[in-house]
Amino acid sequence: MLDLIEFGLFVTLLIVGFFAGTIVEKRHYASIRKREREYADVLAFAVRFPPDRVTPQRAFLVHGTVVISSDYFKTFVAGLRNLFGGRLRTYETLMERARREALLRLKHDARRQGAKLVVCVRFETTTISTGYAASIEVFAFGTALIPERTADSKEERDAALAFAARSVPA
Amino acid sequence: MKFENRVPAEGINSSSENPLIELGWLLAGSLGVIVALVIGVSLAAQWIAPRIPYRYEAKLAATLPSFATAPNTESARRVRSELQELADRLAARLEMPEGMVVRVGYRDDRTVNAFATIGGQTVFFRGLLTKLENENVLAMVMAHELAHLKYRHVSAALGRGVAVAVILSVVSAELGRNAAGGVLGQAGVATLLSFNREQERAADEAALRALYAEYGHVGGAIDLFDVFARLPNQQRDPNVPAVEFLRTHPLTANRIAAIKQWAVENDAAIDGPRRPLPPGIAALRKP
Numbered sequence: 001m002l003d004l005i006e007f008g009l010f011v012t013l014l015i016v017g018f019f020a021g022t023i024v025e026k027r028h029y030a031s032i033r034k035r036e037r038e039y040a041d042v043l044a045f046a047v048r049f050p051p052d053r054v055t056p057q058r059a060f061l062v063h064g065t066v067v068i069s070s071d072y073f074k075t076f077v078a079g080l081r082n083l084f085g086g087r088l089r090t091y092e093t094l095m096e097r098a099r100r101e102a103l104l105r106l107k108h109d110a111r112r113q114g115a116k117l118v119v120c121v122r123f124e125t126t127t128i129s130t131g132y133a134a135s136i137e138v139f140a141f142g143t144a145l146i147p148e149r150t151a152d153s154k155e156e157r158d159a160a161l162a163f164a165a166r167s168v169p170a
Numbered sequence: 171m172k173f174e175n176r177v178p179a180e181g182i183n184s185s186s187e188n189p190l191i192e193l194g195w196l197l198a199g200s201l202g203v204i205v206a207l208v209i210g211v212s213l214a215a216q217w218i219a220p221r222i223p224y225r226y227e228a229k230l231a232a233t234l235p236s237f238a239t240a241p242n243t244e245s246a247r248r249v250r251s252e253l254q255e256l257a258d259r260l261a262a263r264l265e266m267p268e269g270m271v272v273r274v275g276y277r278d279d280r281t282v283n284a285f286a287t288i289g290g291q292t293v294f295f296r297g298l299l300t301k302l303e304n305e306n307v308l309a310m311v312m313a314h315e316l317a318h319l320k321y322r323h324v325s326a327a328l329g330r331g332v333a334v335a336v337i338l339s340v341v342s343a344e345l346g347r348n349a350a351g352g353v354l355g356q357a358g359v360a361t362l363l364s365f366n367r368e369q370e371r372a373a374d375e376a377a378l379r380a381l382y383a384e385y386g387h388v389g390g391a392i393d394l395f396d397v398f399a400r401l402p403n404q405q406r407d408p409n410v411p412a413v414e415f416l417r418t419h420p421l422t423a424n425r426i427a428a429i430k431q432w433a434v435e436n437d438a439a440i441d442g443p444r445r446p447l448p449p450g451i452a453a454l455r456k457p
Contacts (some may be wrong), residue, residue: 018190037178043175051173077189080196083203089192093184100178 011088017072024071025093032100042107044142054117062118063142064105067128068098071133078134090119095136098125102140115144177332208337212317212330219329220322224267227325231289237289238273248450250276253294253312256305260313264320266290272316286315286324287378300454301397305446306381306390308451313377320376323369371428378432387442391429 050056071151074090081088102123110118121142129135241247261272268301275293293314302308318324322404365373374391381388433440446452 033177040175040177043173045173045175047173073189073193077193077196080193082201083200084196087185089185089187090189096184 013072021071037105042111044121058146062103062109062144066139067100067141070133098138102138106140110144117145118142211333215329215333216326219325237275237293252448252450263383286318306444307393310390313380314373317373317376345359382438387439389441
């Protein structure tokens with residue numbers, strides 16, 4: 001009898017995990033795609049130095065961080081996958097969402113401080129829970145640059161930036 | 171050099187495949203592995219266990235509660251000693267494994283059953299004894315159970331049960347504990363030990379040989395099937411005691427045919443004078 005209750009509980013958790021996880025994931029992806037278009041004008045690159053002809057007047061650190069958790073279903077499927085090996089598909093979406101979200105938060109930080117260019121963007125990942133449901137933190141950081149004021153007008157500044165980098169909005 | 175930021179590509183780093191499909195495959199795969207493992211290990215254990223010298227089984231049996239303890243009433247003690255006496259006579263005919271001491275237990279219970287279990291023990295229930303009309307038919311049941319011991323069928327079944335429990339405990343601690351408890355526990359020994367058709371056939375044949383050597387005919391075996399044929403159908407009437415013996419020793423037409431075949435091949439008489447039941451057991455039949 002106790003076994004039956006335990007099994008029922010397990011199946012319930014699995015079902016709840018699946019539906020809740022799917023809805024959360026769908027919503028998160030929709031939100032990520034929408035904001036990626038909104039932040040298309042904030043440029044972020046992995047290069048170590050400013051692009052040619054951009055002479056920074058100010059440079060400062062910007063970052064974005066997100067903590068994200070797996071759900072019961074994802075963890076169970078991943079646990080079974082651990083027996084056989086192969087792509088941990090259920091965790092791939094989790095990690096992808098975390099990285100994209102962290103980058104978006106970095107861009108948000110940059111825009112908030114008046115920068116539209118971030119270079120030397122790096123990612124760090126920290127596992128914060130290794131219990132049944134894995135949770136991770138993804139941390140994105142980079143150097144935000146604000147171009148020099150030699151070109152006095154705003155138009156000229158924008159032109160220099162646009163020359164160096166061309167954004168392609170979705 | 172021109173720098174540009176593009177919208178991240180979709181579907182490269184993650185898959186849009188429905189995770190339920192992956193779950194289905196993984197579940198089927200892991201269950202398949204477990205089933206294959208259980209079958210493989212149980213076959214291996216079933217093969218190995220009877221080949222382990224009997225003294226190790228005796229040592230294990232000594233750690234478990236005995237089935238052959240002396241009953242508490244005078245008449246039950248008498249029944250037990252009569253059963254033991256018959257068992258000793260038949261065991262001599264059966265050539266039991268080296269070092270095996272046959273012990274008989276008796277249960278004052280209306281269940282129609284008898285079974286062989288670990289450590290050279292057999293247990294008879296009052297329910298079965300009241301259905302038997304002469305010593306020959308009792309000897310057939312007894313010899314059949316002793317033959318399971320002789321061929322170490324009990325060890326094979328126990329080995330299989332324990333091996334499966336070990337596998338299950340790797341999968342789930344709770345499940346494994348229950349299975350192991352079931353195999354070695356008092357209640358489980360009787361019900362979990364099931365023998366396959368080949369083992370039943372071998373036990374029947376050895377029992378017939380012993381019966382023939384003891385009485386000069388195999389009439390007891392034929393009587394046994396008459397007894398079973400007369401038993402009420404328990405499915406129709408829930409008030410009659412469960413006929414456990416039939417459940418664990420399915421009575422097939424093949425089995426009866428094989429017994430008759432054996433008698434013909436060995437030129438053994440099918441009929442002959444029956445010996446009366448020992449007085450203590452015969453007394454059980456009186457209302």
